Amino acid sequence: MTKVIAFNGSPRKKGNTSILIGYIFEVLEGEGIETELIQVGGKKVRGCTACMKCFENKDGHCVFDDDIINHCIDRIVEADGIILGSPVYFLDVTTEMKGLIDRAGFVSMANGGLYQRKAGMAVAAVRRSGGSRTLDTMLHFLLATGMVVPAFPVLGVGREIGDVHKDEEGVGRARDAGKNIAWLLKMMGTAGKS
Template sequence: MSEILILNGSARKKGNTRFLINQLNDVLGKKGIESRILHLHELNIKHCRGCFWCYKGFPLRCVQDDDDMNKIYPKIIEADTIVFTSPIYWFNYSGQLKLFIDRLVALHVEGGHKLDGKRFAAIFVYGDTNVEESGVQHAINSIKHLIQYMKGETIGIVHGTANDIGDAEKNTRLVVEVRELANKICDVF
């Protein structure tokens, strides 16, 4: 059975990012695709110390046993597709998502990365109506470089204006694009 891992980088429990995740899951569920959501704000994820302990003979594990990442690594490895979701804060994705991404260093092992060949997608929301001023391009570029580094495949990146709670529901184009992204994810299985 294929599994999708959705990373929720928003702290809002009933916000726009969560609404769009629900739209994505609605389509996936109707197609029989299983998904798992990690609400990053509910997890204890500390910053990467840069000690590279994980490089020194302890791949797939971080020296920091006092947070949740060592429990999350197997879920990341098991997933066929990983979907990054986040609001844009100060011209990039959220700090919660950045902490998570930084800790992926433990999955980089000699001879490759444990994420090589996985499929990736992203969904971003932002407050500005001007794409250039919203900061979303920084997030998109960062995610694209990350996926490229991991030798992954980009299924799609969807973004749109949705600042106040409930704005995503009103943004018909955004909802349609998220549901189309879900169908693209299903098409690869």
């Protein structure tokens, strides 16, 4: 079965980032696509040290195996579509999301482009500013690893948990993203496979 996995970089498990991802998931599930949310925010995540061991080992993993990142890499490899979600923290992604991007990105490059031709999407929850930069950080990862981004990324505005529900444009973009991811997966021939 076709599967899209989202990585929530927010330490708030049920915060605005997760809510936006949920709107995308509703559309995907309505199209018969399996979804899964992996919580990265709030977990212990090491940053990349540029040790280059992934280029030596070429085993599809980061040499550091004391956090969630290798599990995330395995899930990215097996998925047909990837969603990266982060709230804006000091005008960019959270530390946990940056750790995932850097380490998973190096591992992909070290192993011949593990994530090429998967559907990708970026989602950011913002209170005031930094949304574009946050989306840009995640989009760079998706594009640099050879993923296909089928729509404008999702940006939702809200301060308190649940405020993003009131952002009609943000919710609309999330739903459109779901439709476009489903369309792309069908065009790629992955949707509907068991």
